[in-house]
Amino acid sequence: MTAPDSLRRRLILGAGAWVLLALAAGGLVLGHAFADSAEQAFCRRLDTHLRALLAQVETAEDGRITVGRPVGEPRFEQPYSGWYWQVSDDAEVKARSRSLWDSALPVVVAAEPGAVHVRRETGPRGQILEVMERDLLLGDDNRRLHVAVAADRAEVDAEIGRFRLLLALSLGGLGLGLLAAVVVQVGYGLKPLRRLEGELDQLTRGAPRLGGAYPREIAPLVEAMNRVLDHDERLIRHARNHLGNLAHALKTPLAVLRAESGGAPATDTQIERIARLIDLHLARAGSDSSSARAMGRRIPLAPLLADLAAALRKVHAGRRLDIAVTCPPEADFAGEADDLAEMVGNLMDNACKWAGTRVQVSAGPGLIRVEDDGPGLSPEQAEAAAGRGIRLDESVPGSGLGLAIVADLAALGGLSLSFGRSEWGGLAVSLAEKIPPS
Incomplete structure (x- = not known):
């Protein structure tokens, strides 16, 4: 070609x-x-x-x-x-x-x-x-x-x-x-076209619409593109609201089914599976709206990681976990604050659930790495763990949606999610920007 x-x-x-x-x-x-x-x-x-x-x-x-x-x-x-x-x-x-x-x-x-x-x-x-x-x-x-x-x-x-x-x-x-x-x-x-190219790039970094004054030959194109953006935004908002309403509407019937199942294992398993899918789509419904704006903002990592570590120390206070955070003050990350907190919080919570005694969080510009000293995962298990509501160990509490939500948010935000082995033999998960910050 x-x-x-x-x-x-x-x-x-x-x-x-x-x-x-x-x-x-x-x-x-x-x-x-x-x-x-x-x-x-x-x-x-x-x-x-x-x-x-x-x-x-x-x-x-x-x-x-x-x-x-x-x-x-x-x-x-x-x-x-x-x-x-x-x-x-x-x-x-x-x-x-x-x-x-x-x-x-x-x-x-x-x-x-x-x-x-x-x-x-x-x-x-x-x-x-x-x-x-x-x-x-x-x-x-x-x-x-x-x-x-x-x-x-x-x-x-x-x-x-x-x-x-x-x-x-x-x-x-x-x-x-x-x-x-x-x-x-x-x-x-062609200078207006280069400016239009820059504004189109800003759309992927959080700008809601194309703005500015353009020559009469280009202005109709800009207006048409803004109409398309507005139309897409309305469709996304409508679909998100519809999905959220549907998921919430299903929770009450599920609660009734759970109460009337009489504790039958097969029925409870299917009800639990439906509940996990509902939780997953609820999380996605909240994340879709911010994914288009995620790349345009730089979130300081030090205060975010400190707050998450403090909250998880309280949640897992009975286990006396050593949750250590290593993050330089200038480190930041591209994303929406809520989405980034959701992703890192799920990764840290997953590490705390599987860790023996320690969890290490390291961060730098455009990179977050969460490690634990738990049993770790094989490549096949890591890929399965990022699936929808799949739990590798039913004895560990949770819905099994943590890594799936992280994978979805990372894909929507144009981020890279990779699995490896920590220096203690446990799981190491890295969340990184595909294009490193300049």
Whole structure:
């Protein structure tokens, strides 16, 4: 079975995917827009130089082609600078920039005179040149001249590359910032759910209902859960009252049956069994109401154990039992005070009934251990002793419900009940919190 998905992860991944897609699309659009703009600016510069060159082309009286004055770009004067111009006819080059030195640009005749043609060529030093050229007709004889201006594309390509790198770094930083903002926003948005989780945990620790103000999206859920809690509380209260009333109603008929049985052993045994079951359910009816609140409270153990030991010394005064209690002042236990007193009291009373001379009660944070020097129990007997009204020795007075009540209350309170052997060979019973206190 696959692990349940995380709502937080789904929100972050969903928002992160949209952020990355938006930034990627924006980066592509901006990159193409800048590249187009840079290309157009580059072509405009070439066109400006071409027009200036065309304006300077003249025909001398002897028919020679001259350029009136240098075109205003210093790199046209630097050898192999990447910026070149050239004027030629069908036969030879008539004029060229100093940057061409003794090289020449390939000539391509335009489709018609006056039309501007743009192409790419390999330059004298292997550069990729952007060539802008135009043919014009001079003189009465319509002499055809080819005028070309060329520039190294490395300049514009480098400019586009720098912009794309800067754009990638900028969008990458922006993306990381947006993703961090998404994480913070998702955490902030889910904060009410974490608070709701805490309040749900408090329900197991004694809180009666969910409280506090919640956003409108969560408030209906909280209200519905509170209605369910109220409904369950009413059902539990009704069932508990009904069970208590039923058990009390059965006591009078049982008393009549006991009086009319005439001491018949079989009848008395069955009546006693019914009485034990009634006592057990009466005890459960009183414990169910507090079990849901038991985990939320910390009960100091020292005064509770001292009071129980004092009461049992009086009950068993004729046997001169040594009932010793070892409990540090700071020791406490999770539970409802009445339930805890019921459980520990039953354990101590059971130990006193079976002990030879001594009962030892030890306690610490989240742990209570009751030991005696009696005959002890085997694992099978210990499991049976926690059953409903089972008595291992009918000669010992009692209903046989003590350990059963303790087991029920421990289960309702989320506690651990274990049986072992004491250092004197008797029974040792430990009552502990399943999650130790912090």
